[in-house]
Amino acid sequence: MKKLVLIVFTLLLTSSAFAQGVDFGIKGGANFATLTDVSGLDNKTGFVIGVFGGLKFNDKVGIQADILYSQQGAKFSLGDIDLDYVNVPVVIRYFIVQGLNVQAGPQFGFIIEDNDADVESFDLAGVLGVGYDLPMGLRLAARYNFGLTDVAKDSGSKNAVFNLSVGYSFL
DSSP states (O other), rough: OOHHHHHHHHHHHGGGGSSSSSEEEEEEEEEEEEEEEEEOOOOOOEEEEEEEEEOSSSSSSEEEEEEEEEEEEEEEEEEEEEEEEEEEEEEEEEEEEETTHHHHHHHEEEEEEEOOOOOOOOEEEEEEEEEEEEEGGGGEEEEEEEEESSSSOOOOEEEEEEEOOOEEEEE
């Protein structure tokens, strides 16, 4: 799976001959996370930070891949469930009007820290979002990541994360 992520990211950064615009930058923001199908849990606030790279194929369609450190999990009465991931979302960006875009695609997550030995090391999620590319390289985005795989084996519980981020494109 790590090879797949590396291949996708390399393709995004080296395929500029076919693209109208190449993009590379940094981003950071806030996560509001919980786990589905578990009663008594509240949202856990964390942060997300990382880099992104992308290509814009024409005025309407582009692709973007991120490598993000993401604090996820949930809160409950006895404490927090801390799940820290390196997430690699790969989204198609469709531009509705100048700068405004909708985003959708898969996300590949690799756990790097957890407080429960039964947690799965890999998390597959879907991503839906909206973004706006401002002048001078500034980016705003809101995404919802919905888990497609169980957080713990056979638990039925999945990650659910709403995130708000601000980014800066160097290119």
